[in-house]
């Protein structure tokens with residue numbers, strides 16, 4: 150098992166200052182329980198905010214906190230100031246992402262300042278974790294506060310496996326597209342190798358947004374992006390079953406049980422509701438529905454009680470304090486309207502109970518009423534089911550709660566429909582014992598099996614095997630185990646020919662093409678390779694000759710640009726390698742223009758030797774229907790000409806068939822008797838070159854697409870490692 154680093158906004162340990170000095174309290178949340186065994190094992194670590202603003206701390210206190218957390222709790226603190234917390238946590242996380250992702254578009258605040266703080270704090274997390282990453286590390290990032298972090302880590306540590314789990318819903322594309330920084334958030338998350346959600350709906354929504362906003366296709370829940378394989382899947386979070394189902398006999402628990410039993414008496418049945426204070430939880434609608442139950446079915450007056458437990462949360466934020474006030478008013482309205490001298494319909498607790506006391510409530514509730522307007526999963530309902538080992542009670546749950554997708558057997562309602570919730574309550578209260586037992590048997594077993602530990606294990610195992618699995622199922626041998634042979638052949642050779650593609654092979658893909666400029670290390674590497682007189686090195690790319698010429702100016706390397714149209718040999722000027730007859734463009738271009746008019750978003754680009762039809766900006770479902778039509782029409786027009794249609798990434802190109810990277814082989818192979826030939830490329834266009842090389846050449850495909858190459862490497866980082874190893878072996 151690799152070393153695992155967990156990263157979440159809050160650490161599972163909170164630091165507070167008391168008169169006695171700094172104190173450390175472990176929190177026992179679901180997440181901490183699920184990850185506990187991995188965190189405690191070997192060299193597991195947890196990175197996050199320790200809950201105390203950095204403004205209140207001296208440098209020596211920070212040092213002390215850092216040391217204590219790492220030595221005693223295996224935690225690494227990220228120190229945040231009050232301003233960071235206000236803007237990144239209360240601001241962008243909770244006033245922008247939280248409401249929008251829960252479909253509260255009218256409560257979503259867009260504020261640039263908060264966004265900048267969000268970027269900055271994600272960067273602070275990156276800096277905090279950076280020092281702890283080595284080649285063995287796996288990383289699991291949690292939740293909506295850290296959506297930029299996976300990419301920040303991946304950009305620095307390409308080889309590190311990164312998982313991301315979103316605990317809240319991922320909204321449908323029509324909602325997500327409203328986000329001002331939608332592209333940055335998606336790209337941030339896509340730095341991961343595995344992305345997990347609670348339900349299949351959230352997976353669908355995420356895939357639809359990456360497709361429509363970034364133009365990334367997906368197949369079997371897999372996205373291929375920047376030479377990487379990204380898995381997107383469902384991991385419904387569970388609860389600590391043993392904890393909630395255990396027999397308890399503590400004085401606190403017994404006292405709580407007694408209080409509940411005394412209060413209810415023999416003939417009052419309990420409807421229970423437990424949430425953090427949040428407008429997404431539908432608490433107001435729930436109280437109204439309970440009022441409607443009493444109005445519609447007056448026989449319940451004096452016979453039921455709603456125990457409404459609301460745990461304080463984010464009360465510093467005005468929306469939340471307003472919500473509390475509205476809840477208080479609604480509670481008094483129902484109590485005022487339906488209460489009797491000896492019976493109060495709603496008991497409202499605005500307080501946080503110890504977890505054992507919650508279990509006492511769970512075990513006495515005839516109905517658990519869980520009706521969030523939106524909720525990523527909702528653990529309360531699973532805790533209730535786990536606690537009811539007697540298989541009694543019943544759940545009324547809204548369909549917009551993630552957990553509802555696993556609890557189809559229970560009473561499911563629409564959280565906006567007050568009448569339906571009242572009727573749902575009536576159904577649950579009147580359901581025969583035997584029917585409840587049958588349902589509870591099934592759902593109890595499910596909760597018992599899919600616990601929070603199981604959830605964590607499933608996620609981590611999937612993360613560990615993601616890429617390896619995919620590499621096992623494709624053709625072409627992984628080169629890495631064979632590198633020794635390759636090095637030997639390289640060393641023994643006197644005349645070597647080396648073809649190197651550029652984008653995706655020597656450098657990673659960049660969102661802005663100009664950013665793919667060669668870095669210093671790459672230029673040094675190429676210089677060293679060409680300085681060896683045994684080597685003929687050819688950089689062969691689809692890029693235009695101006696760009697390539699400028700980037701490699703002053704280096705004596707052979708350059709082939711525009712897929713073979715232009716050649717620049719060591720020290721000479723550019724020369725055109727093919728005599729072009731472009732007359733065909735006059736008939737094809739109008740046809741492409743006509744299709745472009747019918748596919749809003751598409752563009753036709755004219756190049757030296759080709760016409761390109763780009764459809765990245767088109768509606769994907771339109772592309773599905775129309776593209777085949779374009780190909781068919783063009784295909785029949787070019788049938789008798791020396792032209793071909795090449796499919797690229799969201800583009801088809803109609804081009805002179807004699808221009809392709811195979812020209813590189815035609816030019817250089819006849820020039821000498823090479824005893825070592827190697828060609829490396831990641832693109833479809835590199836296949837023409839691979840095909841023309843002798844059988845004993847090393848043809849190396851970068852990435853996972855189909856290929857005729859003999860070998861594969863995973864990424865441009867592996868290519869650099871390989872070239873470096875060849876250079877060094879030669880020196881040794």
Ligand code: GDG
Pocket residue numbers: 179316317386423424425459460500501502503504507524525526527528529532551
């Ligand atoms: C987010 C997502 C997703 C409640 N009152 C008290 C108390 N609780 C505990 C419950 C439960 C937890 O708080 C609430 O968890 P939920 O899942 O219901 O909701 P969020 O806090 O909004 O969590 C949610 C979750 O992340 C996990 O991915 O399910 O959809 O919004 O464990 O027992 N705990 C104590 N006293 C209380 O009074 N000690």
